[in-house]
Amino acid sequence: MPRPSSPSIPEKEFLVAALQQSLRLDGRSLVALREPLLSFGPELGWVECAMGKTRVLASVEAKMVKPTPDRPYEGTINIHSEFSPMASSEYEQGRTSDEEVTITRMLDKVLRRSDALDKESLCVVAGQRVWSLKLTVQFLSDAGNMLDCACLAGIVALRHFRKPEVEIDGEEVIVHSPDSRAPLPLAIHHTPICFTFALYSYQKLSVTKSKGTSSTTEQQSISTVPSGSFSTHQTFALLDPILLEETLAHGTLSIALNAQGELCVLQKNGGVPLDQSEILRLINIAVERAKEIDQLIERRLKEDWGTRNLEVI
Amino acid sequence: MDALREVTARIERLDRVDASARFAFGTSSALASVSGPIEAKLGVEAQSKATLDILVRPLSGIPGITERLLVSNLRNVFTPAIILGAHPRTLIQVVIQNLSPPPPSSNFKNSLFETNPSTTAVMVNAASIAFLQASSLPLTGVIVAVAVGVSLHDGERVILVDPEDSELETLVAGGVFAFLSAQPNAADPNDFSKAKVVWSFWDGTFRPAEVSQAEVLARAAGFKVLRTFYSVIFEGNSPSMELD
Numbered sequence: 001m002p003r004p005s006s007p008s009i010p011e012k013e014f015l016v017a018a019l020q021q022s023l024r025l026d027g028r029s030l031v032a033l034r035e036p037l038l039s040f041g042p043e044l045g046w047v048e049c050a051m052g053k054t055r056v057l058a059s060v061e062a063k064m065v066k067p068t069p070d071r072p073y074e075g076t077i078n079i080h081s082e083f084s085p086m087a088s089s090e091y092e093q094g095r096t097s098d099e100e101v102t103i104t105r106m107l108d109k110v111l112r113r114s115d116a117l118d119k120e121s122l123c124v125v126a127g128q129r130v131w132s133l134k135l136t137v138q139f140l141s142d143a144g145n146m147l148d149c150a151c152l153a154g155i156v157a158l159r160h161f162r163k164p165e166v167e168i169d170g171e172e173v174i175v176h177s178p179d180s181r182a183p184l185p186l187a188i189h190h191t192p193i194c195f196t197f198a199l200y201s202y203q204k205l206s207v208t209k210s211k212g213t214s215s216t217t218e219q220q221s222i223s224t225v226p227s228g229s230f231s232t233h234q235t236f237a238l239l240d241p242i243l244l245e246e247t248l249a250h251g252t253l254s255i256a257l258n259a260q261g262e263l264c265v266l267q268k269n270g271g272v273p274l275d276q277s278e279i280l281r282l283i284n285i286a287v288e289r290a291k292e293i294d295q296l297i298e299r300r301l302k303e304d305w306g307t308r309n310l311e312v313i
Numbered sequence: 314m315d316a317l318r319e320v321t322a323r324i325e326r327l328d329r330v331d332a333s334a335r336f337a338f339g340t341s342s343a344l345a346s347v348s349g350p351i352e353a354k355l356g357v358e359a360q361s362k363a364t365l366d367i368l369v370r371p372l373s374g375i376p377g378i379t380e381r382l383l384v385s386n387l388r389n390v391f392t393p394a395i396i397l398g399a400h401p402r403t404l405i406q407v408v409i410q411n412l413s414p415p416p417p418s419s420n421f422k423n424s425l426f427e428t429n430p431s432t433t434a435v436m437v438n439a440a441s442i443a444f445l446q447a448s449s450l451p452l453t454g455v456i457v458a459v460a461v462g463v464s465l466h467d468g469e470r471v472i473l474v475d476p477e478d479s480e481l482e483t484l485v486a487g488g489v490f491a492f493l494s495a496q497p498n499a500a501d502p503n504d505f506s507k508a509k510v511v512w513s514f515w516d517g518t519f520r521p522a523e524v525s526q527a528e529v530l531a532r533a534a535g536f537k538v539l540r541t542f543y544s545v546i547f548e549g550n551s552p553s554m555e556l557d
Contacts, residue, residue, distance in 0.1 A: 042340050043414040046372075053328040061373045061415065084370055086346045086408040088329035093368050093376070136373045138410060140344070141327040 004090050012248055019200060019236050026052075026242060031285045033195075033240045036152055036293065038300045044183065045161025049153035052242065053143035058153035060135050060161040064175070067123070067130040075122020075130040079107050079137065081150065087139040103147050106194065106267060107137065110151050110256040114192050114264040117158060121187035124166050129173055131163060133186075144243035147254060151194035156297055158186055160304070192264045193293050194256040195286040198241035198249035199272040201233050235274060237282055239289070253279075255286040259294035317459075317475045317534050322438075322545040324446055332447035334545070335412070336439035338460075338475050341431035342412040345439035347447045349405030357404065362397035363450075367407045369436065373415065379428050383409075386433050390458070390491045390512045391440065396451040405450060407443075409436045416478050425517050429481060430460035430489045433514075437491055442542055454495035456511065457538045459531040462487035463523055470520075472527050474534045486517030490531040494539065505536040 015025060022030060034052035041047065045060035067074065083091040083100045091097060111117070122131040135157060137150050162183030167174045237253065238245050246252075251270020257263045263283070268274070274282075318339030325333035325344060333346040350363055357364045367387050369380040387409070395405065413432055437458035444452060462476035463486040476484060494508035510528060 041412070041414070046414075055327065057410070059372050080373075080375055082375060084368060084408050084410075085348070085406050086327065086330060086333075086344075086370075086410065089348050089351055089406060134373055136371075138370060138372075140410070141329055143328045 007244060007247055011244065015244065015248055016200070016202070019238075024238060025244065028240075030236065031239050031289075033289055033293075034242075036149070036296065038152075038156055038297070040160060040300075040304045045157050047153055047157045047160055048140075049149050049156065051145065051149045051152075051240065053141055054146055054149045055140040056146060056149040056153045057138040057140055058135060058150070058157035059138075060133060060157050062131050062133050062161070062163050064124065064129050064173070065132045066128060072127035073123050073130075074119040075132060076119070077112055077117055077122075077133040077135060079104070079111060079135045079154070081107055081137040081139075083139050087142040087146070091142075099146075102269070103150060106147055106254060106256075106265065107150060107154060109265045109267075110192050110194055111135070111154050111158070114190075114256070116155065116188055116190055116192050116264075118187035118189055122163075124173060125168060133158075133161075142243065144241050144246045145196055148194045148196050148240060151192070151256065152293070152297075155188075155191055155193065156301070159188055159191065159297070159301060161186060190258040190260065190262065191294060191297065192256050192258050193290050194254055194265070195239060195289055196241065196252055196254045197237040197239050197282055198245045199251040199253060199270065199274070200236040200238070200248075201250050201272045202235075204232055204234050233273065235272065235278060237278070239285065253282060255283060257283075257286060257290055259290050261287045261290070317537060318477065320538060320541045322442060322541050324442070324545060330406075330408075331449055332443045332445075334439050334442035334446055336435050336442060337412075338431055338435055339477065340414055341429065341435045341478070343432070343435040343439040344410040344412055345436065345443045346408045347405070347440065347443040347450075349407075349447070349450055350400040350403030351406065353402060353404035358402045361401050363395070363400040363403045363405050365392060365395065365397065365405050365407070367391070367409070367440075369409045370411065372411050372413070382428060383411075383433060383436060386489075386512070386514065387436060387440065390437050390456060391444075393511050394452055394454060394456050394493055395444070396453060399451050407440055409440060411436070416481070425484070426481065426487065427516075429478065430462070430487050430514075430516075431475065431478075433489045434458040434460040434475075437489075438538060438542075442545060445542065445546055454493040454508075455539065455542065456491055456493055457508075457535040457542070458489055458491040459534045459538065460487065460489050461527040461531050463517070463519060463527070470523065472523060472530055474527075474530050484517065486515065486519040486523070488513060488515035488527075490528055490535070492532065492535045505532065505539065508532070508535070 037050040039048045048057045081104050164183050165176045165181040251272035254267045256265040321337045323335045325335050327333040330346040330348045335344045367384050369383045441456045462473045462484040463470050464484050491512040492508040493511035
């Protein structure tokens with residue numbers, strides 16, 4: 001399907017006018033997340049994450065392969081994340097959209113390059129056999145902020161996954177099935193979580209009468225054209241934007257960090273000027289949220305182990 | 314031998330598609346979404362009918378040959394079921410996500426199937442519920458699919474309905490039946506006997522008499538599946554498969 005038409009002017013004006021009063025369309029505060037719901041599948045390493053109506057499914061598979069000659073002591077992890085028209089009819093299978101590229105790159109930075117997963121622990125026999133993990137992320141529904149949902153689903157899937165126990169008998173490698181020996185968790189150094197802020201930037205104008213509208217004369221009128229110097233600008237940052245907020249945003253800021261407050265990735269798109277105090281403020285908000293989400297992850301994982309019969313290490 | 318695994322179905326309500334549903338026989342599960350009639354791109358537009366576009370996505374990795382086989386099967390099942398001429402120059406987009414856990418590789422290597430027949434069956438059923446839920450396309454009937462298999466028990470050939478994943482390895486023949494029921498009426502079992510076999514596929518060596526027998530068993534099972542469709546659509550979700 002061709003690109004959907006852009007939001008209407010009344011929608012845009014309503015969103016902006018509400019922002020002026022620190023209100024969001026779904027009633028959340030500017031710094032509130034949609035509470036993520038994590039549900040685990042029948043197999044280990046399979047998790048579905050829902051944030052509001054945005055849904056992402058992540059699953060982990062492992063197989064033993066020969067390592068690359070330049071890195072004989074490390075296993076590998078590959079991340080597959082492709083949009084399908086299930087997420088929205090605007091996405092076509094096979095044609096990579098800009099959003100898809102952004103999300104793929106971020107997932108790579110957050111889950112692979114942040115060294116969250118210890119690749120050396122995936123080595124079985126140096127130079128001969130290593131574990132190769134495949135993390136597949138399926139986007140089921142795009143209701144805004146698929147990136148955060150995908151990162152969360154991905155890291156939880158890695159934490160949920162268990163690899164079969166391997167015994168090395170001289171030259172032979174014996175892989176034990178999960179029925180005979182309890183499978184082992186992956187060595188995960190830290191749990192990175194991503195937080196995306198949609199940025200809106202408006203030029204501050206002096207108090208004037210609004211042209212032809214019925215709003216009160218004292219209301220500051222705002223131009224809807226984003227532009228340059230930030231000291232004359234009012235910026236709004238909305239955490240975990242819904243679809244409309246994401247579409248109308250002038251830019252985004254994505255911060256990936258762990259519950260210990262260590263920053264993994266900071267990505268800023270769109271060119272919206274932010275001064276350093278504002279960036280620090282947003283980072284602090286992300287740190288707070290990361291602690292909450294980390295607790296949520298721990299709690300859900302623990303609840304899930306309770307429902308499974310197999311012995312879990 | 315004619316016992317189905319636990320049948321679970323759920324209306325999924327994904328936000329950006331017209332309808333979506335999940336269906337499972339035991340652990341063989343699929344999630345289907347339907348959008349249509351929607352705008353078709355010029356290249357795929359057909360002058361006198363709607364274009365049916367079916368995509369199948371594996372749980373792990375990117376779509377490959379197995380997925381193309383499943384798409385081909387599903388096209389053959391659904392093309393007779395939808396009155397495509399009613400919405401010319403539009404697109405009907407069906408996306409099906411395979412949610413069946415991958416079988417341990419040993420199970421599958423020795424089996425004679427390229428794809429697990431249950432996978433096709435659950436995909437057809439999930440898409441069928443989604444079409445009913447969408448209510449945006451005229452259908453010629455409701456489609457219901459059931460997998461069957463023939464196994465050897467003490468030298469005798471026994472027909473199984475909805476074989477378990479663990480039984481696949483031992484099957485000597487098997488396949489899927491898809492029924493099109495034009496006058497679905499869950500209250501009267503006799504009505505399902507009028508359902509036509511709109512599509513079926515068989516693998517392995519089989520005797521013609523077995524196929525007729527298997528069809529009878531599959532039909533009885535198909536009726537139970539149809540009743541699950543109704544309970545999901547008219548009465549709300551079946552109790553299993555709730556997201557926390």
